[in-house]
Amino acid sequence: MTTTIIDNSQRTAAKVAGVTGLLAFALVVFGNYVLLEPLLVPRNAVDTARNILAHQTQFRLALICFITYAVGAIVLLSALYVIFAPVNRGLALAGALFRFAFAMLWLIAPLNSLAALRLLGDASYLNVFEPDRLQALARVQLAGSFDDYYVGLPFFGLAATVCAWLWLKSNYIPRGLSIFGVIASAWCVFCAVIYLIFPDFNKFVNDYIFDTPMALFELVVSFWLLFKGLSPKIDINAET
Numbered sequence: 001m002t003t004t005i006i007d008n009s010q011r012t013a014a015k016v017a018g019v020t021g022l023l024a025f026a027l028v029v030f031g032n033y034v035l036l037e038p039l040l041v042p043r044n045a046v047d048t049a050r051n052i053l054a055h056q057t058q059f060r061l062a063l064i065c066f067i068t069y070a071v072g073a074i075v076l077l078s079a080l081y082v083i084f085a086p087v088n089r090g091l092a093l094a095g096a097l098f099r100f101a102f103a104m105l106w107l108i109a110p111l112n113s114l115a116a117l118r119l120l121g122d123a124s125y126l127n128v129f130e131p132d133r134l135q136a137l138a139r140v141q142l143a144g145s146f147d148d149y150y151v152g153l154p155f156f157g158l159a160a161t162v163c164a165w166l167w168l169k170s171n172y173i174p175r176g177l178s179i180f181g182v183i184a185s186a187w188c189v190f191c192a193v194i195y196l197i198f199p200d201f202n203k204f205v206n207d208y209i210f211d212t213p214m215a216l217f218e219l220v221v222s223f224w225l226l227f228k229g230l231s232p233k234i235d236i237n238a239e240t
Contacts, residue, residue: 018226024072031065105152184213
């Protein structure tokens with residue numbers, strides 16, 4: 001029986017991944033559900049526009065939360081690559097690239113939101129449009145952020161699936177947690193792809209069920225890495 005030694009860079013990366021994962025989760029929840037969502041009125045472009053103009057600072061703070069989340073995703077993928085490279089460098093790189101693609105697509109949402117804010121501004125060239133048309137166009141821009149997320153979600157799911165598989169192969173975290181991660185992440189990829197093909201899919205499977213199991217897995221792993229760290233891999237088949 002042999003034990004694979006975990007070096008200091010991996011241990012440090014695990015702590016970084018734990019802190020980054022928790023902070024990123026907190027930022028995206030706060031930015032979306034506390035700052036942005038209260039300003040959006042479903043199927044009402046006029047009231048949404050009024051809310052945004054009346055609370056521009058709150059709206060912009062939500063965008064900063066989203067931008068910071070993307071930065072956190074890049075820090076996280078770097079830390080995970082350091083952890084997984086000794087296990088399987090190719091899969092570690094694939095997981096990092098999938099997560100990077102998701103981070104880049106995520107950044108389109110703040111760009112759409114800034115475009116919506118510009119449409120609601122007071123620039124002289126906007127006077128050629130009626131206010132209600134500008135409000136409708138602004139709402140379309142904001143709705144585009146929803147599409148951005150679901151285009152990026154398969155990449156996020158693929159990144160999480162690869163990482164969950166590497167967690168399983170490495171035995172760095174509990175095996176049961178890794179298996180749950182593989183299933184939850186693969187489920188997310190499946191739902192995201194089906195939803196892009198059949199947009200009424202969310203009438204049968206609620207949107208939140210697409211990614212909530214995967215998000216729960218990543219949240220638990222972040223806590224585990226922060227407070228427990230990595231467990232050495234034990235190979236019972238190796239010669240003593």
